[in-house]
Each structure stands twice: as C-alpha cells, then as structure tokens.
Amino acid sequence: MPATHMLLLACLAWGTGARTAQLRKANDRSGRCQYTFSVASPSESSCPEQGQAMSAIQDLQRDSSTQRADLQSTIARLSSLENLLNQLTLGQAAGPQGSQEGLQGELGTLRKERDQLETQTRELEVAYSNLLRDKSALEDEKRRLAQENEDLARRLESSSQEVASLRRGRCPQTRATPREVQPDSREASQWNLDTLAFQELKSELTKVPASQILESPSGPPRSDDDGCGELVWVGEPVTLRTAETITGKYGVWMRDPRPAFPYTRETTWRIDTVGTDIHQVFEYSLISQFVQGYPSKVHVLPRALESTGAVVYGGSLYFQGAESRTVIRYELNTEAVKAEKDIPGAGYHGQFPYSWGGYTDIDLAVDETGLWVIYSTEEAKGAIVLSKLNPESLELEQTWETNIRKQSVANAFVICGTLYTVSSYSSAEATVNFAYDTGTGVSKTLTIPFKNRYKYSSMIDYNPLERKLFAWDNFNMVTYDIKLSRM
Secondary structure, three states: OOHHHHHHHHHHHHHOOOOOEEEEEEEOOOOOEEEEEEEOOOOOOOOOOHHHHHHHHHHHHHHHHHHHHHHHHHHHHHHHHHHHHHHHHHHHHHHHHHHHHHHHHHHHHHHHHHHHHHHHHHHHHHHHHHHHHHHHHHHHHHHHHHHHHHHHHHHHHHHHHHHHHHHHHOOHHHHOOHHHOOOOEEEOOOOOOOOOOOOOOOOEEEOOOHHHHHHOOOOOOOOOOOOOOOEEEEOOOEEEEEOOOHHHOOEEEEEOOOOOOOOOOOOEEEEEOOOOOEEEEEEEOOHHHHHHOOOOEEEEEEEEEOOOOOEEEOOEEEEEEOOOOEEEEEEOOOOEEEEEEEOOOEOOOOOOOOOOOOOOOOEEEEEOOEEEEEEOEOOOOOEEEEEEEOOOOOOEEEEEEEEEEHHHOOEEEEEOOEEEEEOOOOOOOEEEEEEEEOOOOEEEEEEEEEOOOOOOEEEEEEEOOOOEEEEEEOOEEEEEEEEEOOO
C-alpha cells in the first residue's frame, strides 16, 4: 500500500475514534521498503472473521472515495478563492488611478452641465430683458395710438362740423337730385363719418381751370410786384387732400417751382413717410388727379428716403438717404440718381431733429434763389445751420450758422434768402417766430400767426412759383397763402 494511503488510513482511524496507532518501516525479504501501520479498533475487542474484515475494508474504501471527492471539491473551491483573491489584490493595486480617472470624468460632465445651465440662465435673462423692453415700447406705442385716436376723433368731429356748415351754406342747385347735377360737376366718394376710415369728403366738385387755382389765391393780395420781400402775413390753411391710410399720418407733397419737360407747374408729387423703408413717390400729372387720389405714375426710389425734408426742383427730387447724412439727387424723368453728397458734420437719424421728431435732421428747401439744406452739427451745438447747394453737383456753395436752436422749433422754410421758423407743430395758434437773413447775417423774433388746423404739422415748405406754403398737417395736405412786404 502506498505511503499516502497509509496516512489516509491513519487519519480515518483517528477520525473514527481510534486514539492509538503504530507505524513501522522495514525492508521485506526482497529488500523493498515496507511500511506497517497498526491501529487498535475502538469498538472491537477481537478481530472479526475473514469475511467481516473484507467488508470493513470495502466500507473504508467507499468512505475514502467519498472523502477524496470532497477533498477535490474543497481544493477546487480553494483555487477559485485564490483566483478571486488575486483579482481583488490586483483591483486594489490599480484602484486609486482608475478611481481618480472616473472621478475626473464625472467632474468634467458636471462642469459641462453647469456651463450649459449658466448659458441657459444668461439667455433667459437676456430674453427677459428684451421682453421688458418690448413691453415698454408697446406701452409707449399704445399711449401714442390712444393720443392719435383722440386727435382723429377730434378731427372727425371738426370735419363733421365743416360738413354741416357746408350743407347749411350750399346753393340750392347743389341740393338737387343726382339727375339735376350740373354737367360740369361730379360727386366725389363719400367720407363716412361713422367710421375711422380715411376717405374723401362727399361733396359736389365743379371743374376749375388749373390757372385759376395757381394764380388766384384767396385772402389778402400779395405785393404789387413779384419781387422778394419780408414775410408779413400767413393765411388760413386750405385743405386739398386727406391721406387714405395710417402711413399718411405725416409725409411730404410738392410741386416743382422750376418745372422741366415733360413736367408742368400742375405736376404734383407726394410721399407718405410713416415707416422705415420709404421708396414710393406718387406722381400726379394734373391737380385734379391729385385731389381725386389717382396717381399717373409711381416712382420706386433706388434708396430708401428718410423723413419729410424732400423737395422737387428743376425736374429732380432731392431727398435725404435713410440713416445717413447723404443728400441724393434723383432725376424724375430718367428715374436715375444723378448726384450724391454727404453734408459735412450734419446730424442725422434723430441727432438734431425739429421739435416734433420724425428724424427731421436734414430738411431741404427751395426759394427764389435756388436750393438750400437746413440742418445742425455738433460744432454748432444744435443751432440751425443753413447751406446753399449747387442743384447739379450738390456741392455746398455757402454756409451760415444761426443762433436758433433747431430742436426748439417745429419746422423751417426759406423765402428770398431768409430762413423762417415755426414755433409749434401742434398748437392751433402757433406763430412764425424767428427770421434769419442770410444777406445781413442778422436774426430777429417774429409773431406772425400760423394755424395748425389739424394739430400735427410735419412738413412746411415754400413754393416760390406759386408764392404759397405747402404743409402736411395730420393726414391733410394743405396750402397757406402768404404776403411779402416790399423790399
């Protein structure tokens, strides 16, 4: 029996209760080493028979096989535990570095999330600020529209009174039925006083020669001669047309005091200037077309126009380019820009406007002597600067700096080389309050009455050919007769 089996038997014997055992080692007869192991039976007093001994040996062998299987299973489990222990040991050795990398990754992710939240917070703050600004602007616009509605209601009430007055003073023939209307008259479209639509006043119009309109003004007569003089009187406003839409709240309309073919002294131009992208210029070949509201042509300017300072002179439209100090000469017949010129140092887009605003920083004017531009500069500290322009090249020929603060007056125009200003754009009882003579360089105060019938005059220009003031007063295109003293 091998030595290992002997040891195993000894262990089994010890586990079964035997407490004494003997192991002997000696050579047998052939000289081989032989181990002899003797164990006393814990329960038997004497040895059993041969059969009984074999049965015990077989039991011991079975127990030995079972215990060997258990031992192999235990060894396998120990190997598995050793592998796990090695893995844990390796994991602990590499743990600090791996843990640090993992924490750094998580920290980077958290930082990215924090940055995203901060960015979103800033965006929300900006959006909130924009909403507050828009809200403030909308509230201002709401107040402005409410004021305009009040003005419009007063204007409609005034118009209603004028209609009633016209009906009371109308001749009997004009009250005839439609079949009895005179052949030379027609009915204009009705102004519905029950709505806020801007429509024409219903009336019966009789054809009048244009020469009579141009050459026979109402009110006190002008000077006997057609020469220049000092302004001494401004008549009542005469309304020729009312704008149809809200874009006509303010604007500019004009006739050429030096008409060039194919235009005549009747040709009229009109620009509605409410908005930020003004390109359209309406042209009316006849005064009757202008009064009826039927343009013969619509010009589309190649560059946007700003405010109400445009004029027509010698067949060209002169206007200020939007958001710039540039004056542009646009030839109406060829529909081409012929000249552009920056006015040196001139304020624009709200720097030095008239008191009513409207980006009226640069105002062009025409008189008996030619083309002018009215503006201000930083050097003049807001005082009116007046320059004479070359109508072809737009070069400045001569400049005068006045002592009249531009934002303190509502509008200005030039007659016979003298600059005149109007005190208010909204007062019904305004005045022509200052005059500056470019010939002497002297200014003086005036108190010539000037009526803003509709209480929002956004444009006042002088036409030297007709010797009238043209104005745009709260949707209405009006004229004023004037009187000049003898020189």
